[in-house]
Amino acid sequence: MDPKIVTIEQHILERERLHPEATGTFSNLLYDIALAGKIIAREIRRAGLGNILGEMGVINVQGEKQMKLDVFANEVFIRMNSYTGRVGVMATEEMETLMNIVPENPTMAQGKYVLIFDPIDGSSNIASNVSVGTIFSIYRRKTPIGSPGTLEDCLQPGRDMAAAGYIIYGSSTMMVYTAGRTVHGFTLEPSLGEFLLSHPNIRIPEPPRYGSTNAAYARCWSPGVQRYHRYLHGMETESPAVPLSSRYVGSLVADFHRNLLQGGVFYYPAHHAPGQPPQAKLRLLYEAAPLGLIAAAAGGYASDGTRDILDVVPTELHQRTALFVGNRAMVEKAEAYIARYG
Numbered sequence: 001m002d003p004k005i006v007t008i009e010q011h012i013l014e015r016e017r018l019h020p021e022a023t024g025t026f027s028n029l030l031y032d033i034a035l036a037g038k039i040i041a042r043e044i045r046r047a048g049l050g051n052i053l054g055e056m057g058v059i060n061v062q063g064e065k066q067m068k069l070d071v072f073a074n075e076v077f078i079r080m081n082s083y084t085g086r087v088g089v090m091a092t093e094e095m096e097t098l099m100n101i102v103p104e105n106p107t108m109a110q111g112k113y114v115l116i117f118d119p120i121d122g123s124s125n126i127a128s129n130v131s132v133g134t135i136f137s138i139y140r141r142k143t144p145i146g147s148p149g150t151l152e153d154c155l156q157p158g159r160d161m162a163a164a165g166y167i168i169y170g171s172s173t174m175m176v177y178t179a180g181r182t183v184h185g186f187t188l189e190p191s192l193g194e195f196l197l198s199h200p201n202i203r204i205p206e207p208p209r210y211g212s213t214n215a216a217y218a219r220c221w222s223p224g225v226q227r228y229h230r231y232l233h234g235m236e237t238e239s240p241a242v243p244l245s246s247r248y249v250g251s252l253v254a255d256f257h258r259n260l261l262q263g264g265v266f267y268y269p270a271h272h273a274p275g276q277p278p279q280a281k282l283r284l285l286y287e288a289a290p291l292g293l294i295a296a297a298a299g300g301y302a303s304d305g306t307r308d309i310l311d312v313v314p315t316e317l318h319q320r321t322a323l324f325v326g327n328r329a330m331v332e333k334a335e336a337y338i339a340r341y342g
């Protein structure tokens with residue numbers, strides 16, 4: 001066997017050995033997530049075939065309605081993590097309130113970790129065969145193990161995260177994660193059904209190449225953001241000598257992943273309308289904070305336009321935020337333009 005092949009299990013185990021106090025729970029939780037990712041990837045590969053196979057009687061034999069993929073992915077994540085004793089509380093973008101995990105077996109302790117996830121981000125893209133992703137973050141719970149998990153466990157600043165990652169369902173399936181210091185990427189080898197280490201120690205390269213935003217909303221941005229957009233694309237006197245090129249998938253994980261590997265900045269600013277408070281779209285807990293941790297561990301930075309996204313203390317589960325994420329200097333430039341022009 002090629003000695004260079006490292007499975008995600010081997011890799012996580014190796015990292016665990018660096019922490020003699022580790023019990024293995026955290027490693028096992030990461031495997032659970034990897035397995036959930038494989039199940040979701042398999043289902044996504046068949047997207048679009050549901051109706052055909054249903055008509056052929058291959059699936060939906062009981063006449064059940066085909067489950068939407070985001071609902072399916074949500075179920076997979078919940079089921080994979082409900083009975084392991086590793087997770088005490090979960091929150092998902094798909095559900096209004098948190099899920100307190102009480103093990104069915106009363107002798108089993110309630111888990112010590114908090115799992116927060118967006119089961120399929122960008123799910124509207126599935127209909128046109130465009131990449132989507134799952135985003136997750138893991139925190140240590142604040143409330144005592146054995147007591148019910150509460151909002152206090154979920155509403156922690158990104159800085160306190162134990163790990164974050166995503167699974168991208170693209171031309172191949174990849175899982176990328178960080179436990180806060182380094183970022184590693186694993187590609188699913190479909191015939192083995194294993195995630196293999198393909199991108200060790202990812203660093204956002206310099207110089208940044210891409211600016212990623214939905215520029216159709218430019219009219220709704222604040223003056224500072226509008227000027228920042230002009231700066232990135234060579235229309236301000238101090239613009240970079242080589243302006244950024246533009247790439248926007250409209251699937252956050254895909255846009256983030258490309259910029260992580262090739263350099264760039266993704267920005268989804270708040271929208272402004274006269275007489276109304278600014279409206280942001282992306283969710284702090286499910287989307288912005290985990291990608292912020294990954295960016296930071298890869299040498300980049302994420303901001304809400306005024307401060308490090310990892311310093312924002314959430315006040316509600318589904319809180320929304322503006323997001324600027326990518327190469328550090330480019331994100332700091334966004335903060336500078338917003339500080340100067342609003």
Ligand code: AHM
Nearest residue numbers: 120121122123124214250251252253
């Ligand atoms: P979702 O959580 O409902 O899937 O929405 C999040 C998605 C992100 O993946 C993406 O960055 C953004 O919405 C795209 O929004 P827009 O269509 O406004 O550009």
Ligand code: MG
Nearest residue numbers: 093118121122
């Ligand atoms: Mg989402």
